[in-house]
Amino acid sequence: MPPPLIDIGANLTHDSFDRDRDAVLTRARDAGVTRMIVTGASREHSPKALELARQHPGLLYATAGVHPHHAAEYTEECDAELRALHAHAEVVAVGECGLDYFRDFSPRPAQRRAFERQLQIAADLAAAGTPKPLFLHQRDAHDDFVAIMQDFEGRIGPVVVHCFTAGRRELFDCLDRDWHIGITGWLCDERRGRHLRELVPNIPAHRLMVETDAPYLLPRTLDPMPKDRRNEPAFLPHIVAELARDRSETPEATAQATTATAAAFFGLD
Template identity: 75%
Template sequence: MQLIDIGANLTHDSFDHDRDAVLQRARDAGVDRIVVTGASREHSPKALALALQHPDFLSATAGVHPHHAIEYTDECDAEMRALLAHPQVVAVGETGLDYFRDFSPRPAQRKAFERQLQIGADLSANGRGKPLFLHQRDAHADFMAVMKNFDGRLGPTVVHCFTGTRKELFDYLDQDWYVGITGWLCDERRGLHLRELVKHIPANRLMVETDAPYLLPRTVKPQPSHRRNEPMYLAHIVEELARDRGEDLEVTASATVASARAFFRLP
């Protein structure tokens, strides 16, 4: 079984002491490729640098997460555009809106989101289109309103780490967007509703991710003492996902890989 992890924050400092071992464990667990999330002005170039060290195994994204929206200046915009010109950077983002934490003011979040969507629109207009790797939490109405302003101007879109409601899911699917499922599915406190919702995601719109080092699946046994998630646990997430969808494991795994390869244009 081969798998693709579409979102792992491998530049996080919790991996500084054993990053090579983390990558090897992922390979040993059947992960064929990892897309390293670029989510800030600091970490987007680090994501590309890491991907360039392992070009056969890693790709990167480049963007600024809503938590960091206040750092989105004209200089930052130029830096993101330069990163997105690189072939090893396969998506615009992580960007979007997060009204759950509100680590940046909401107007700043919306402005940074719009500016990064404009990069996506400009790349598409120039024939160098790249897909969008998006984040939304407790901001659905504003998120959809901002996206509507870019109708017909953007490349393929994934709402990563989906944790939302049935209405949110079907709003995304109505737009033909992709959906990323994480170990949130395995959380009996917060993720039970996802057990039912994942049955409704078409196979060609379904992708999987760990969002490492966050969201360690709570059903992994034994639980590691450090509570750090890593890409080797992607297989566990896919096993749970297949069970909830009523599919053979190989069917679910193959579908998520095919979706990811098509979406990110991976080799």
Template identity: 80%
Template sequence: MQLIDIGANLTHDSFDRDRDAVLARAREAGVVQMVITGASREHSPMALDLARQHPGFLYATAGVHPHHAVEYTDECDAEMRALHAHAEVVAVGECGLDYFRDFSPRPAQHRAFERQLQLAAENGKPLFLHQRDAHADFMAQMKNFDGKLGPAVVHCFTGERQELFDYLDLDWYIGITGWLCDERRGAHLRELVKHIPANRLMIETDAPYLLPRTLKPLPKDRRNEPMFLSHIVEELARDRGEDVATTAANATAATRAFFRLPDAA
């Protein structure tokens, strides 16, 4: 079973003490490739550096998360464009809108999102999207770029039925995380994932966040890591009524097509 984690925050400082061991454990658990999330001016270059240290195994995104939208200046835009000149950077983002916490003012979020959509329209790379509690405005901004963008994935989908079908109607991809395993907040996803076409479904850990609550035993430090992707795909397959190998193979094929990844070495 070959798995690809499309969203791992491996530049997070919680991995500084044992990053190589984390990568080794992921390989042992069947994770053959990973896309490292770049979500700020600080961490997008770090994601690229990490990918370049592990060619063929790690890739990166480069972008600015809505939480950091205020940092998206002209200088930041130039930095992002320079990062995207590298082949290891396979998507624009993480970018989008987040009204749940509003860590950046909404006008700043809109400006940063707009500039990153423009970047994706120019370079043709896929979009790695974030949306939380901002669906109407998010869809309106995306609509402004109708016909100008390549493929898009809504990373870490946690929304409701209408949001899912709005995305699928546009042939966007859906990233499913361990949120699925959270009986408090993610129970509704158990039914919704049945409706995602196999060629639009991808899997991710969002490590170190969103540790699957159904893991037994839970790690003492409560840190999520890519080796737990196998647990997520097992739960996902059960909810979809599929064999685990089928769900894994379809997600891997969808991921390779989306990010234009070669076969794992």
């Protein structure tokens, strides 16, 4: 039996899962995905992520944050709501938060402010003796992202740059700072992800984690493809197999290493 897997990023509160969420979880377990981190990425969905985690103890865990796409909604009330969510043990990371200059769904000043406010939450948790890691998003904003992170250096817990899609310079900037890297099915996209196949061998095993980002980023090499084109955690073993091939490892070795890294990073039992 292959080693169990941890999907560190699944948007299971997405409405596309409303019709069959329990079946999705069953398929994940049957595929060997024994633990999943439910991404909280807005004021609406972070509480829902916690609710799901509480309904499925030991299987699901949650993050709580505001994605840069929703940065314009980051108010004092939102900050207080996030801090209240982080009082719960089922919430195992701060985020998803960060910067996204590719789509610019929120103004860049608002993105930077929301990012800084959430980094402050992480710093306050660390100062209080209850540190939580950071689950971060960065797209086409690397230099501003690094500059903001430097302002919090030494005051926050471990970091994962989730769904990494950038290039060599950005990867080594992250690794030089001891940040973790999350790899998704973007790796399987021959149009946009080919460069990642050359980069992933450079990621140390103790810095590498895997995720689906379901329902998004369905691996384009999956065969057969689901008719609804929805990604789900059960497809994580396919991503692991592709990643293992690019790293010249067995899928079992990649699974074992990424699971150990994720369990340590999120403080899972």
